[in-house]
Amino acid sequence: SGDDEPRSVPYKVILLGDGAVGKTSIAMRFSQDHFAQSYKQTIGVDFFHKHIELPNGQRVALQIWDIGGQSIGGKMIGNYIYGAHAVLLCYDITNYQSFQDVEDWLRLVRRTFANETMPLVALVGNKVDLAHMRTVRSTKHNQFCDENDATPFFLCAKNGENVNTCFFKLAAMLAGVA
Ligand code: GDP
DSSP states (O other), rough: GGGGOOOOOOOEEEEEETTTSSSSHHHHHHHHHHOOOOGGGGGGEEEEEEEETTTTEEEEEEEEETTTTTTTOOTTHHHTTTOOOEEEEETTTTTEEEEHHHHHHHHHHHHTTTTTTTOEEEEHHHHHHHGGGSOOHHHHHHHHHHHHEEEEEEOOOOOOOHHHHHHHHHHHHHTTTT
């Protein structure tokens, strides 16, 4: 039946969060399996396409948007958020401020979707390779997820830990099979 046709329109997945938490690194790690110590800010205005195959054989197309150096008050932010199917709220586990600011990013998403169905929301604690410098306890992380109906993830763009797992899980949730 037509219901078995793979969805050809990509899901829009956006990375939000303070500067330097690792959004571009996460996007590059997932889309190209690459990590660099620094990326040109201009990369941030791009988006990447990635096609993945779920364990059940279903193919899912993702369009991954990275807001790059845009700050929360940036003029283009609304355009990035608009139409998103999934939002990755990213912070750096060694930077408590970046975790606190996730609240503001989520508020902005809620405002953008005021009259529409909210996208899937994930909370992403990045830089777990720096766990010895962690300032955000995982209980805080999980509490935020419980309170805001967000899916919890910890990952490391630097060594790739959990990055694919995160996007595959989200893709499965978007496809309605998780
Ligand atoms: P963005 O501004 O949120 O896009 O952050 P970037 O991707 O540009 O990363 C900011 C800095 O954090 C860069 O120096 C990255 O190399 C570094 N970085 C990103 N992810 C990780 C990580 O998982 N571990 C460590 N140790 N550094 C990371």
